[in-house]
Amino acid sequence: MNPLQMVDLKSQYQRIKPEIDGAIQGVIDSCQFVKGAEVKAFEQELAQYLKVKHAIACGNGTDALQVAIMALGLKPGDEVITTDFTFIATVEVIALLGLKPVLADINPATFNIDIESVKRAITPRTKAIVPVHLFGQCADMEPLLQLAEKYGLYIVEDTAQGLGAEYRFSDGTVRKAGTIGTIGCTSFFPSKNLGCYGDGGALFTNDDQLAEQIRCLTNHGMKVRYHHDMIGVNSRLDTIQAAILRVKLPHLDEYNRARRTAAGKYNAALSEISDIETPATAAFTNHIFHQYTLKVKNGRRNALKRHLDEQGIPNMIYYPIPLHQQKAFAPYVTENDKFPISEAICDEVLSLPMHTELSDEQIERITAAVKAFFS
């Protein structure tokens, strides 16, 4: 049996090694390390996969979020609403740009941004909402789009954990995560559902003007070389990473299916345990299980974690501290801001190994260790 790991990148690589090695060697042979043809080709293939007009590659997912918010032309002091329960990158960029991050509480079943909390957070200064498709299932986009329409807000989707997931509107229309709001942002960090072999990211939009603005911003604010129209950043996807992603993109649906299958097996083994809630999937989305995250009830999470650590079963707490309690965010939080759900959730969540290479034997070993704790 392969060693248990939260993410097994090595076994996945072994299955596509000849193609990956060939793609990397091809870039080295061409010596077009930056802005090579592979980058354009990958952008086109990704746009086609997502059924979105424009995909623009960049250096990483955090840059994608930063550039997205820069492209919207917000002014210092403008407010951007996002979730209290996410990876820090989502809110970091809002603060870095001199905007005010306003946190909303989450839905206890899906861990995604709670619509009523968003409503309460809207003020005349609100300019954008940044929902995160956390752990691999879509936030509830339809009511967010309605709020955006009503109050004239932009929506920037953080789909770093949701690439390939789908959202179903009440009229039956299905769209891919990241192509629903004004701009979508993703990450190709190695452990994401579509991961490269270093850092990478991309932005998506159906708006031609925004796409041009984003391209310009990621390239030092220039459209014509050495003519700088705006203050931009240097955020590019390396050609080698693009070549790797071109090999992996055709496998993304199969990778997401493998994750879903593994989640189904976990659910079957663990759903009978009364102190555990297996992950819930909202009716309007599928779940591509970037993480497989249990809720452990009755204050038993930390003891279960210790037990798994002792048994050599990898596990992680995503995330241990809600953003409003992070030291870095103290300036943005007041006494009146209450986040009871995300606070409670941070004490309950425990993620088990989740990747494309989990064998039945491995799942059996992991779930047996969980069951042993509760028996």
Ligand SMILES: *Cc1c(COP(=O)(O)O)cnc(C)c1O
């Ligand atoms: C990974 C991640 C990011 C940041 O992506 P990087 O490529 O690591 O910069 C942003 N948001 C979420 C929700 C993530 O999981």
